[in-house]
Amino acid sequence: MPGSIPAFDITSPGPAAGPQAPVSRFGLFRMLRTGVGLAGIVLMCGLLAVALLAGRIAPSDPFASVGPALSAPTLGHPMGTDDLGRDLLSGVAHGTRTSLVLALVVSILTGLIGVIVGALAGWEGGRLDGALMRLTEFVQVVPRFFLAVIVLALFGAGLDRLALVLALTSWPWIARVVRAEVLSLKQREFVEAARSLGAGRARVLLREVLPNALPPVVVAVSLSAASVILIEAGLSFLGLGDPDVVSLGYLANNAQRFLRVAWWMAVFPGAAIALAVLGLNLLGDGLNEVLNPRGTP
Amino acid sequence: MPSRYLLRRLAQVLPTAAGLLVLNFCIIHLAPGDPAVALGGEHGDAAYYAFLRARFGLDRPLPEQLLTYVSNVLRGDLGTSFVHGRSVIAVIGERVPATLLLVLTALALSSVVGVWLGALAARHGRRLPDVTLNIATLLGHATPSFWLGQLAVLALAVGTGVFPVQGMTDARNPGTGVRYLLDVLHHLALPALVLAANELALTTRLVRTGLLEALATDYVRAARAKGLPEGLVIRHALRNVMLPVVTVIGSRVGMFLSGAVLVEVVFAWPGLGRLLLSSLLARDYPILLGMFLLISLGVILANVITDVAYAWLDPRIRYH
Numbered sequence: 001m002p003g004s005i006p007a008f009d010i011t012s013p014g015p016a017a018g019p020q021a022p023v024s025r026f027g028l029f030r031m032l033r034t035g036v037g038l039a040g041i042v043l044m045c046g047l048l049a050v051a052l053l054a055g056r057i058a059p060s061d062p063f064a065s066v067g068p069a070l071s072a073p074t075l076g077h078p079m080g081t082d083d084l085g086r087d088l089l090s091g092v093a094h095g096t097r098t099s100l101v102l103a104l105v106v107s108i109l110t111g112l113i114g115v116i117v118g119a120l121a122g123w124e125g126g127r128l129d130g131a132l133m134r135l136t137e138f139v140q141v142v143p144r145f146f147l148a149v150i151v152l153a154l155f156g157a158g159l160d161r162l163a164l165v166l167a168l169t170s171w172p173w174i175a176r177v178v179r180a181e182v183l184s185l186k187q188r189e190f191v192e193a194a195r196s197l198g199a200g201r202a203r204v205l206l207r208e209v210l211p212n213a214l215p216p217v218v219v220a221v222s223l224s225a226a227s228v229i230l231i232e233a234g235l236s237f238l239g240l241g242d243p244d245v246v247s248l249g250y251l252a253n254n255a256q257r258f259l260r261v262a263w264w265m266a267v268f269p270g271a272a273i274a275l276a277v278l279g280l281n282l283l284g285d286g287l288n289e290v291l292n293p294r295g296t297p
Numbered sequence: 298m299p300s301r302y303l304l305r306r307l308a309q310v311l312p313t314a315a316g317l318l319v320l321n322f323c324i325i326h327l328a329p330g331d332p333a334v335a336l337g338g339e340h341g342d343a344a345y346y347a348f349l350r351a352r353f354g355l356d357r358p359l360p361e362q363l364l365t366y367v368s369n370v371l372r373g374d375l376g377t378s379f380v381h382g383r384s385v386i387a388v389i390g391e392r393v394p395a396t397l398l399l400v401l402t403a404l405a406l407s408s409v410v411g412v413w414l415g416a417l418a419a420r421h422g423r424r425l426p427d428v429t430l431n432i433a434t435l436l437g438h439a440t441p442s443f444w445l446g447q448l449a450v451l452a453l454a455v456g457t458g459v460f461p462v463q464g465m466t467d468a469r470n471p472g473t474g475v476r477y478l479l480d481v482l483h484h485l486a487l488p489a490l491v492l493a494a495n496e497l498a499l500t501t502r503l504v505r506t507g508l509l510e511a512l513a514t515d516y517v518r519a520a521r522a523k524g525l526p527e528g529l530v531i532r533h534a535l536r537n538v539m540l541p542v543v544t545v546i547g548s549r550v551g552m553f554l555s556g557a558v559l560v561e562v563v564f565a566w567p568g569l570g571r572l573l574l575s576s577l578l579a580r581d582y583p584i585l586l587g588m589f590l591l592i593s594l595g596v597i598l599a600n601v602i603t604d605v606a607y608a609w610l611d612p613r614i615r616y617h
Contacts, residue, residue, distance in 0.1 A: 146593070239577060
């Protein structure tokens with residue numbers, strides 16, 4: 001049943017049923033029972049396998065010229081070759097790896113910054129909260145894509161820079177989610193209980209509040225990873241990709257010049273991008289269905 | 298609407314805009330290499346660099362430079378493009394109408410059709426039309442705009458010749474008056490549809506979720522109980538559903554513009570996207586920086602418009 005919708009209101013503090021166990025065995029099990037979750041897991045496992053085994057799957061080095069130029073898909077080159085005779089399947093497999101690695105790195109950094117900012121703002125409150133939220137609002141209006149364009153144009157293209165720019169601009173959503181959760185959790189009885197047992201503020205935040213605030217963060221991170229893949233693809237499509245690494249956007253950029261003669265050059269890399277984004281979105285929706293059931297109609 | 302709300306909202310914009318100016322300034326100064334070289338190209342002579350340093354006050358202390366930069370921007374001086382040899386504002390300004398035409402058409406398309414499709418899906422909750430639409434919106438949301446553009450070109454323009462592949466007008470036969478208008482519309486159709494598709498998916502999902510929630514509320518039950526026709530019930534509920542939809546559309550203006558830029562590149566639409574691409578190739582940094590600044594300010598403006606629309610839709614907001 002594909003009837004799940006991401007809860008766009010997960011930033012609002014809501015009444016949770018009780019301290020939930022973060023993604024547990026049961027969580028994973030329930031994920032598999034939701035249609036979207038299952039589809040997301042299957043898709044992402046497939047793509048992860050491609051990314052991990054890129055060296056095995058790819059018939060050749062993605063930069064090596066191994067066949068006739070602009071050859072349509074054949075048995076030897078299932079996705080055809082590009083204008084320099086490079087095997088496209090190798091390009092797509094390595095490009096998928098690039099996209100997923102970038103998404104993973106940015107997700108970890110974004111999650112870290114978002115959780116720290118959100119937890120500090122929600123837990124400390126007062127002026128620190130005010131200042132951090134002003135900062136969050138500011139970063140939120142900065143257009144990520146165009147900032148990445150000028151940073152890559154001025155400082156030179158590179159995956160490390162791109163990861164840094166995207167991480168430094170993608171955290172506001174996570175921070176707001178965490179802050180809302182912390183604000184709601186810190187009023188709750190089990191937090192008060194921990195406090196009355198003599199636990200210090202830091203201990204209560206780290207051991208009691210944060211673990212329970214994490215489920216919506218997991219959802220937000222997986223959805224934001226999807227947008228990271230789209231942004232990287234768009235930037236590489238403009239020619240701002242890392243010149244030393246094959247990426248799906250770079251392949252699509254190359255395809256643009258040969259659109260009239262080589263459909264396969266455009267179709268396969270774009271399909272890989274769409275599958276990766278779809279997989280992460282489905283995963284996010286599935287996690288959302290399992291972790292915050294209150295968010296779904 | 299009370300003008301006090303509007304004034305207060307506009308006052309909140311100032312710090313954000315100031316922050317953006319500082320951010321831009323920092324990027325210019327952190328960029329590797331001499332800013333005079335970055336501004337004047339690599340092939341200027343020493344005198345030209347000295348002229349640039351004096352003109353932009355690059356020999357002055359940083360806080361003073363920031364002041365100079367801000368006052369230049371406030372006077373509409375974003376520097377000179379070294380490819381076009383004209384002021385950045387003028388070069389960008391002449392590309393804005395084409396992009397606005399594309400973006401606004403796509404936005405109108407995706408909003409109107411999205412609300413309609415979302416209402417359709419909600420009315421048929423969990424049955425075939427709903428399930429089909431759900432799958433379609435999931436796919437639509439995951440598809441990169443430039444890829445959809447490439448697919449559209451492959452399927453509809455290159456193969457059949459139904460739609461033109463590139464540009465805004467027919468270069469061989471531009472025409473005037475009504476013919477010109479029809480020509481532009483013919484060229485606009487594909488890029489606008491492609492750009493609308495991503496947003497359409499999101500709008501549809503939002504409207505569907507919102508409506509499903511709204512249709513389960515007491516006021517809808519009351520409206521149904523007194524015998525209102527279903528169409529009218531949905532219209533009542535829609536007004537409440539529009540709040541999150543307006544917010545999300547407003548918060549996505551930046552993403553929407555980046556999608557527009559990529560679609561423009563695919564269709565060679567003569568707007569900001571083409572300018573961005575050619576400026577990237579020519580390393581025309583003043584244009585790139587000017588574009589970032591103007592687009593950021595545009596995003597802020599769009600947020601203000603969103604908030605005003607929100608306040609107009611929901612009277613409660615104005616009095617908080």
